[in-house]
Amino acid sequence: MTPPLLEIDGISKSFPAVLANDDIRFSVASGEIHAILGENGAGKSTLVKMIYGLMKPDTGSMRLAGQLYSPARPSEARARGVGMVFQHFSLFEAMTVLENIAIGINPELTKGDLRGRIVEVSTAYGLKLDPARIVGTLSVGERQRVEIVRCLLQSPRLIIMDEPTSVLTPKEANVLFETLRCLASEGSSILYISHKLEEIRALCDHATVLRGGRVVGRCVPRKETARGLAEMMMGAALLPPQREAHPIGEIRLQLRSLSIASEEPFGVNLDAIDLDVRSGEIVGIAGVAGNGQTELMSALIGERLAEHAEAILINGVEAGLKGPNPRRALGTCFVPEERLGHGTAPDMSLTENATLSAIVRKSLTARGFIKTPVAAAFADEIIADYNVKTGGRDHLARSLSGGNLQKFIMGREILQAPSVLIASQPTWGVDAGAAASIHKALLRLAKSGTAILVISQDLEELFAIATRICVIANGRITEPKPVETLTIDAIGMAMGGQAPRRLAYAEA
Amino acid sequence: MLRLEPRREPSKTMFYLTPLLAVILTLLAGAVLFAALGKPSLYGLQLIFIEPLQSARGLAELTVKATPLILIAVGLAIGFRGGIWNIGAEGQFALGAVGGSSVALAVYPDGGPWLVPLMCCAGIVSGMVWAAIPALLKTSFNANEILVSLMLTYVAILLLGMLVYGPLRDPEGLNFPESRLFQTSATLPLLWEGTRAHIGFLVALFAVALAWVLLQWHLVGFAIKVLGQAPRAARFAGFSANRLVWICFLISGGCAGLAGTFEAAGPVGQLVPAIPVGYGFTAIIVAFLGRLHPLGILIAGLLLALTYIGGETAQITMTVPSAITSVFQGFFLFFLLAVDVLVTHRIRFASSRRAARPVLQPAE
Numbered sequence: 001m002t003p004p005l006l007e008i009d010g011i012s013k014s015f016p017a018v019l020a021n022d023d024i025r026f027s028v029a030s031g032e033i034h035a036i037l038g039e040n041g042a043g044k045s046t047l048v049k050m051i052y053g054l055m056k057p058d059t060g061s062m063r064l065a066g067q068l069y070s071p072a073r074p075s076e077a078r079a080r081g082v083g084m085v086f087q088h089f090s091l092f093e094a095m096t097v098l099e100n101i102a103i104g105i106n107p108e109l110t111k112g113d114l115r116g117r118i119v120e121v122s123t124a125y126g127l128k129l130d131p132a133r134i135v136g137t138l139s140v141g142e143r144q145r146v147e148i149v150r151c152l153l154q155s156p157r158l159i160i161m162d163e164p165t166s167v168l169t170p171k172e173a174n175v176l177f178e179t180l181r182c183l184a185s186e187g188s189s190i191l192y193i194s195h196k197l198e199e200i201r202a203l204c205d206h207a208t209v210l211r212g213g214r215v216v217g218r219c220v221p222r223k224e225t226a227r228g229l230a231e232m233m234m235g236a237a238l239l240p241p242q243r244e245a246h247p248i249g250e251i252r253l254q255l256r257s258l259s260i261a262s263e264e265p266f267g268v269n270l271d272a273i274d275l276d277v278r279s280g281e282i283v284g285i286a287g288v289a290g291n292g293q294t295e296l297m298s299a300l301i302g303e304r305l306a307e308h309a310e311a312i313l314i315n316g317v318e319a320g321l322k323g324p325n326p327r328r329a330l331g332t333c334f335v336p337e338e339r340l341g342h343g344t345a346p347d348m349s350l351t352e353n354a355t356l357s358a359i360v361r362k363s364l365t366a367r368g369f370i371k372t373p374v375a376a377a378f379a380d381e382i383i384a385d386y387n388v389k390t391g392g393r394d395h396l397a398r399s400l401s402g403g404n405l406q407k408f409i410m411g412r413e414i415l416q417a418p419s420v421l422i423a424s425q426p427t428w429g430v431d432a433g434a435a436a437s438i439h440k441a442l443l444r445l446a447k448s449g450t451a452i453l454v455i456s457q458d459l460e461e462l463f464a465i466a467t468r469i470c471v472i473a474n475g476r477i478t479e480p481k482p483v484e485t486l487t488i489d490a491i492g493m494a495m496g497g498q499a500p501r502r503l504a505y506a507e508a
Numbered sequence: 509m510l511r512l513e514p515r516r517e518p519s520k521t522m523f524y525l526t527p528l529l530a531v532i533l534t535l536l537a538g539a540v541l542f543a544a545l546g547k548p549s550l551y552g553l554q555l556i557f558i559e560p561l562q563s564a565r566g567l568a569e570l571t572v573k574a575t576p577l578i579l580i581a582v583g584l585a586i587g588f589r590g591g592i593w594n595i596g597a598e599g600q601f602a603l604g605a606v607g608g609s610s611v612a613l614a615v616y617p618d619g620g621p622w623l624v625p626l627m628c629c630a631g632i633v634s635g636m637v638w639a640a641i642p643a644l645l646k647t648s649f650n651a652n653e654i655l656v657s658l659m660l661t662y663v664a665i666l667l668l669g670m671l672v673y674g675p676l677r678d679p680e681g682l683n684f685p686e687s688r689l690f691q692t693s694a695t696l697p698l699l700w701e702g703t704r705a706h707i708g709f710l711v712a713l714f715a716v717a718l719a720w721v722l723l724q725w726h727l728v729g730f731a732i733k734v735l736g737q738a739p740r741a742a743r744f745a746g747f748s749a750n751r752l753v754w755i756c757f758l759i760s761g762g763c764a765g766l767a768g769t770f771e772a773a774g775p776v777g778q779l780v781p782a783i784p785v786g787y788g789f790t791a792i793i794v795a796f797l798g799r800l801h802p803l804g805i806l807i808a809g810l811l812l813a814l815t816y817i818g819g820e821t822a823q824i825t826m827t828v829p830s831a832i833t834s835v836f837q838g839f840f841l842f843f844l845l846a847v848d849v850l851v852t853h854r855i856r857f858a859s860s861r862r863a864a865r866p867v868l869q870p871a872e
Contacts, residue, residue, distance in 0.1 A: 301744060302746070303743045303744065323746050323748075324743075324744065324745065324746035325745075325746035328746070334744070336744060338740070341738045341740055341741060342738070342740040342741055342744055343741070343744065344738075344741060345734050345737045345738035345741045345742075346737070346738060347518075347737050347738075348733070348734070348737060348738075352730070352733075352734075355730065356734065356741060356744070356745045357744065357745055359727070359745070360746075365727050368726055368727050368728070369725050369726055369727065370725060370726070370727055370730055372725070395517070396517055396518075398517075399517050
């Protein structure tokens with residue numbers, strides 16, 4: 001009998017005061033797609049970092065194709081045929097796709113026609129990529145393609161994929177699944193890290209479920225319901241967000257042929273966008289990354305000003321030429337896509353980050369001086385009300401996990417009682433538990449009469465919470481349609497065609 | 509084996525401890541240096557770091573040298589916190605000296621209690637005007653403010669030379685490139701009679717307090733800190749980067765200009781081409797050694813002033829080269845940068861596996 005391709009035998013890893021992995025055991029057969037399932041903080045990342053040679057286990061051993069395997073660095077892992085696609089990209093923005101790929105792979109692979117092979121691999125797997133583009137001009141989704149292609153170029157035996165679909169469209173995700181199935185049928189094994197239950201059910205042969213650093217379950221995902229998997233992962237029953245009918249009121253946010261030329265050389269220009277958002281409704285904007293979402297968000301926040309004051313009306317007031325804080329004064333709050341560095345300053349405390357966007361609406365200044373006690377109380381209120389797991393308000397924003405930081409940002413904006421809330425990717429890279437609580441908070445806010453605009457690439461999310469949905473493509477948006485009249489297929493077609501997927505919590 | 513391991517959060521303790529460590533390492537390196545020169549090490553260090561503190565004259569001189577260093581460094585640190593790099597304080601200092609002196613010379617030999625305040629205002633405005641050039645080029649053309657401000661330093665020094673050799677030259681000075689000696693009412697009141705210590709030191713202390721309040725409690729200070737750490741977050745918060753560039757350059761230029769006027773109206777007493785002696789550059793070391801914190805800058809400014817005075821003493825007493833001052837200042841900056849890594853990293857001895865397991869907690 002051939003040994004399994006990868007055997008993990010009793011691996012443990014501890015950090016100061018945290019046991020990240022505790023006696024992990026599982027194996028991956030050749031040609032198997034194996035899921036590692038778990039919430040943020042379950043220890044998935046630590047585990048795969050050890051397999052990829054970025055960290056060393058404290059105890060335990062690994063075997064690759066029967067041979068003892070203990071990579072001291074990623075280049076050793078790659079030499080043994082282990083490749084990895086990261087959740088957070090390790091790309092240099094100022095360099096081209098080709099240069100980024102060339103510096104990230106073993107040097108002998110860069111000889112010959114690397115450009116040709118990039119084009120070949122990217123077209124073979126439906127991952128459209130121009131090797132000459134500067135990475136800084138690529139969207140999040142496109143950057144991930146660079147990472148995937150870089151990994152595939154090394155024809156690895158074992159591919160580790162850390163949340164690869166979180167930035168892909170359903171269509172792109174399906175293409176990726178085909179790619180992965182094809183690779184598996186060629187004998188490669190895939191270690192698939194995700195908390196998206198539907199795709200694990202559709203794709204993976206086996207799953208190992210982690211919680212709190214331990215293996216808490218093993219299963220064949222096809223035989224489980226999405227809800228069953230979610231509960232195994234969270235160790236608690238998962239409640240779907242409740243939608244209740246409530247009246248829709250007057251128009252709160254109006255966009256009147258909003259057009260803005262992009263600042264980026266390869267950016268998308270916003271082209272005559274018209275949209276109304278009414279009190280009590282949640283309007284969703286679906287779309288593939290890089291179709292103008294970033295530009296639209298900065299136009300809405302007021303980081304980029306519109307050409308005319310009347311292009312944006314907030315509660316009937318012309319705001320197109322106003323900056324972020326005057327717009328906040330008119331009642332609008334914003335949740336940007338990027339949590340670290342845009343929504344928060346990573347190296348500042350939670351108190352300072354609570355101050356960041358709440359100066360106007362929470363009246364946090366008096367004669368130019370910041371009312372620190374008031375700001376601190378506000379930070380405490382966010383942490384308590386939104387169940388943010390942290391050592392306290394003096395900790396740095398960067399010390400929070402993605403889900404907790406997103407809850408903090410959501411709480412900061414919602415507790416300012418906005419009459420209009422604009423959120424971009426509110427649950428990007430957030431675990432199922434935190435996503436559900438963010439969705440509940442948004443529905444509660446809509447019920448209280450706030451007009452909400454959500455820009456998201458996650459169709460499941462939009463179908464779960466939105467009243468009306470439209471699609472952004474190439475800087476234009478379609479007419480929003482009530483969610484009852486839409487199918488995921490129809491939206492997917494507008495985005496560029498895709499297969500149906502069901503909601504994780506609509507089942508059971 | 510020594511190993512560097514990243515910390516999960518930067519260490520606050522180390523952040524304030526590393527400057528002290530840099531001072532200790534500088535003393536050790538200084539001892540080695542003296543030994544290599546064949547001079548008694550401990551005596552050398554004593555001459556530089558202790559001797560000046562043992563006499564009233566030494567203490568008074570300390571405040572004279574520390575005043576420009578602290579005043580300039582406090583202004584620079586505000587900008588540095590926001591990632592706004594004014595490297596041209598030396599030029600703004602020179603222009604400040606020109607501005608203040610011009611007022612005194614214009615009314616010569618008249619004067620009165622109004623003259624010194626007026627000179628100070630002129631010095632501040634001159635420094636600001638010189639600092640406004642990089643600010644303007646930065647905000648309108650996105651020109652690199654480091655290069656522009658640095659290069660303007662040399663222009664400023666040449667401008668100073670031109671004025672001292674030309675219109676501001678002492679008409680009775682036998683063609684020496686110096687201005688007149690200022691009238692009494694144009695010189696700074698002294699703190700102690702018989703020394704050179706002047707009230708500029710009190711102004712520097714006041715500037716430290718103001719900067720501390722600004723950075724700690726004021727919205728402008730908060731905006732500067734956000735801009736320095738996360739420019740996109742500053743944009744999100746509605747803070748205008750251009751406005752902050754202007755504010756920071758005007759503050760730092762004004763401080764440097766005031767320091768220039770103090771130097772001319774204080775210890776020098778006239779305008780000479782050698783007014784800019786490098787305070788504007790040493791102040792950058794002071795700012796970083798003081799952790800860009802006003803109180804830290806106060807301590808660092810006094811320490812670096814000590815190297816100026818102690819360096820002179822050592823030069824005379826032990827016949828070592830005058831470069832000894834610059835060498836010690838270089839040591840400070842070098843060691844500070846070197847030990848800075850301890851703020852974000854910790855040192856581990858050997859790759860020992862921990863025997864005791866910590867309690868189970870959810871991982872990051």
